[in-house]
Every structure is written in structure tokens, then in C-alpha cells.
Amino acid sequence: MSAGRAASGEPVGVGKPRIGLLGGSFDPVHSAHVDLARAALEQLALDHVELLPAADPWQRRPLGASARQRQTMLELATADHPRLLVNPVELERGGKTYTIDTVSQLPDTAQYIWILGTDQLQNFCSWHRWRDILGHVTLAVAQRPGSALQPPAELADALDSLGAGLLHIDFTPQNISATDVRRRIxxxxxxxxxxxxxxARYIGQHQLYLSYPA
Structure with missing residues (x-):
């Protein structure tokens, strides 16, 4: 597949390694997470994608699995995909997880592409210091059921002021969420x-989510 293009239609730059970043609680990781990471890897000409499990996401209720369990599930889910890597930096840092703390510590040795769904795109302006995040990464968005592919006006204005593009990942929306997975279990x-x-085997062996609210 061809390399991604910015919203302006200009080819994405080359030179430094291109690393995709896919954050989330991964409580649990599910097939759509893996499919999205693989789609971004191929379409955006990335060297690899790092999946970053959050320690304590500040915008959601307490998690149903421990940090170690969520990391292990990610490692199991990506075991057959050598260019999908699990990066536990947020778990090791601990405390409330803010994306700005993660991206501001990235070494200036690569281009970083933050992968998100349209649901996250629509609430991006509620993220802590969201404008500062834009100075560290390029956003790449994939369609999610029930949310628009266009950024909200405030985010669009901020991207324009930075001369930044918004990359699009051609991804068939999948009606899968961790909330629904927990409900099913x-x-x-x-x-x-x-x-x-x-x-699925790991969840069964460790009897996760049996009484966890959806």
C-alpha cells in the first residue's frame, strides 16, 4: 500500500524512522485494536507501531484488569506481528495517564504518528494540554461507528495554525469495543x-471481567 498523505494531499515526509503510537486502556485488547494497528502500519509506511497501555486513564472508570494483566494480553495479541510492539512506558511511569506526558518525552530521533479513532478525534480537545500534543505528533484517524471523520472546528483551526495535516487510515468501522467485550464476558x-x-484463553484462565460492570 502507498504511504499516507496529509489532509493537504502532500506526501508524508521521509528521513527519520516513522513510528506509530496507539494508546488506550486495552481493558481488554480486542481484534479491532490489532486490525487498526496493522492497517496504520501498512498504509502510513510506518517502521513499527507501539501499543501503549495506560496506567490510570483519567477520563474513564477504574479498570477491570491489572497493569500487568493488560500488558500480558497485549503481548499475546501481538505475538504473531513482529512490527507491533508493546511499550509499557505509561505503566512504568504510573499515576494518572496523560498523553502529553508520554509524547513530550519522546526522543527526537523519529517521526511519531498518533493513531486514534474518530470517537477520540471528536473529544480530542478535552485531552489535557491537547494543543501541546500537536507539537509532538501527527494525528492519524480511522473511522469508528457513530462519529464523524472530520475534526471538530477548534482542532481543525489548531491544525491549520500549525500547518499540520491530519492523516486518514482507510479502515472499515468495526462495531467492537472493550465495553461490549466486558459485557459479553x-x-x-x-x-x-x-x-x-x-x-480469550488468558481471560478465561484468570477469570477476568466476570463481575466487572460494562
Whole structure:
């Protein structure tokens, strides 16, 4: 597949390694996460994608699995994909997880592309110090059910002022969410269509999410 292009239509620059970053609680990681990372890897000409499990996401309720369990599930989900890497930097840092703390510590040895869905794009301006985040990464967005592909006006204005583009990932929306996966597990419903087999086995072995609220 061809390299991604900015919203302006100009080719993405080359030179430094291109690293994709996909953050989230991954509670648990599911098939759509892996598919999105693979789509970004191929379409945006990335050297690799790093999946960053959050320690304590400040915008959501307490997590159902421990940091170590979520990291292990990510490692199981990506074991067959050598260019999908698990980066535990946010878990090691601990405390409330803010994206700006992660991206501001990135070494200036690569180009960084932050991968997100349209649901996250629409609330991006609620992220802590979101304008500063734009100075460290390029945003790459994939369609999610029920949310628009266009950025909100405030974000669009900020991107324009920086002369920054918004990359698009051609990704068929998948109606899978960690919330629904947890609900299914608690209800005893099958998850074969939404969890990597190794992750499903791990969840069963450790009896995760059996009483966790959706």
C-alpha cells in the first residue's frame, strides 16, 4: 500500500524512522485494536507501531484488569506481528495517564504518528494540554461507528495554525469495543468474533471481567 498523505494531499515526509503510537486502556485488547494497528502500519509506511497501555486513564472508570494483566494480553495479541510492539512506558511511569506526558518525552530521533479513532478525534480537545500534543505528533484517524471523520472546528483551526495535516487510515468501522467485550464476558456470551484466541484463553484462565460492570 502507498504511504499516507496529509489532509493537504502532500506526501508524508521521509528521513527519520516513522513510528506509530496507539494508546488506550486495552481493558481488554480486542481484534479491532490489532486490525487498526496493522492497517496504520501498512498504509502510513510506518517502521513499527507501539501499543501503549495506560496506567490510570483519567477520563474513564477504574479498570477491570491489572497493569500487568493488560500488558500480558497485549503481548499475546501481538505475538504473531513482529512490527507491533508493546511499550509499557505509561505503566512504568504510573499515576494518572496523560498523553502529553508520554509524547513530550519522546526522543527526537523519529517521526511519531498518533493513531486514534474518530470517537477520540471528536473529544480530542478535552485531552489535557491537547494543543501541546500537536507539537509532538501527527494525528492519524480511522473511522469508528457513530462519529464523524472530520475534526471538530477548534482542532481543525489548531491544525491549520500549525500547518499540520491530519492523516486518514482507510479502515472499515468495526462495531467492537472493550465495553461490549466486558459485557459479553460477564453475561457468559461468546467472544470468538472479537478477541484474539490467546487473549480469550488468558481471560478465561484468570477469570477476568466476570463481575466487572460494562
Amino acid at each position: 460477564a453475561a457468559g456470551e461468546p467472544t470468538d468474533d472479537c478477541l484474539p484466541p490467546a487473549v
